[in-house]
Amino acid sequence: MRATVALLCGLAAALCLVSCRQEAYEAGEGELSLLTAEFGELLTDADTVACSAVTDADRRLRLQQGLRARWMQTPDSSFRALIYYFVNRHDTTASVRTYSVQPVPVLMPLARQHFTDGTVRDPVVMESVWQSANGRWLNMSFFVRTGESGDDQARHVLGLVRDTLTRWPPTDGTDSLSTLCLSLHHEQNGVPEYYSQRAYLSVPMSALEQADSVRLSVTTYQGEVSYCFAIRKQD
Numbered sequence: 001m002r003a004t005v006a007l008l009c010g011l012a013a014a015l016c017l018v019s020c021r022q023e024a025y026e027a028g029e030g031e032l033s034l035l036t037a038e039f040g041e042l043l044t045d046a047d048t049v050a051c052s053a054v055t056d057a058d059r060r061l062r063l064q065q066g067l068r069a070r071w072m073q074t075p076d077s078s079f080r081a082l083i084y085y086f087v088n089r090h091d092t093t094a095s096v097r098t099y100s101v102q103p104v105p106v107l108m109p110l111a112r113q114h115f116t117d118g119t120v121r122d123p124v125v126m127e128s129v130w131q132s133a134n135g136r137w138l139n140m141s142f143f144v145r146t147g148e149s150g151d152d153q154a155r156h157v158l159g160l161v162r163d164t165l166t167r168w169p170p171t172d173g174t175d176s177l178s179t180l181c182l183s184l185h186h187e188q189n190g191v192p193e194y195y196s197q198r199a200y201l202s203v204p205m206s207a208l209e210q211a212d213s214v215r216l217s218v219t220t221y222q223g224e225v226s227y228c229f230a231i232r233k234q235d
Helices: 011-015
Strands: 002-007 037-042 050-055 061-068 078-086 097-103 125-130 137-146 155-167 177-187 197-205 214-221 223-230
Touching: 050 078, 050 137, 061 078, 125 214, 125 223, 137 214, 155 197
Parallel strands: 177 214
Antiparallel strands: 002 155, 037 050, 037 078, 050 061, 078 097, 125 137, 137 197, 155 177, 214 223
């Protein structure tokens, strides 16, 4: 899992969709009405082919088509992704047919001193921050402003800054509580701001030091916003 991720400024390159096709939407019981999108992990075999996946709801999927991609080059590993697949309403235990798969970068919180050139808070457009149903992931959906620059080195750079771990005594005499404060590092890095492109990020909850709550601060075009919520305890 990488601590910082460079996002390609081209929309098609950034999505890296696998097994993708476009069809007109059909109302009612058309094929696309059975399309489901879920975050999860694609699982590769010894030949770096993804034949199964585990969703954020802990549902295991058997994939009808084995998937290969340049971003899944490690055998016997898991890769975070947004998986679009067709649901079989008559047999929910059957293997599923994928429509497309989008890689989702995974960020690990880093102390501020690890950002040797300093932290940057260029704005993004936030859409949502949520905890996965199985309590294993903190997910973010947002938009970056992008466009063609003619410079192959112009890439958005993202990271997650571990700011402070604050503890305070509770009032009922139990153990102390703690809040982990994080902030999103974003470098526009010379990319033009012509149009908006959606991006996703995931943070493993296991990397949040068993804090009782987390506070994520993000700079947007309207100013700084914070997202605060309790961390679901793991078994």
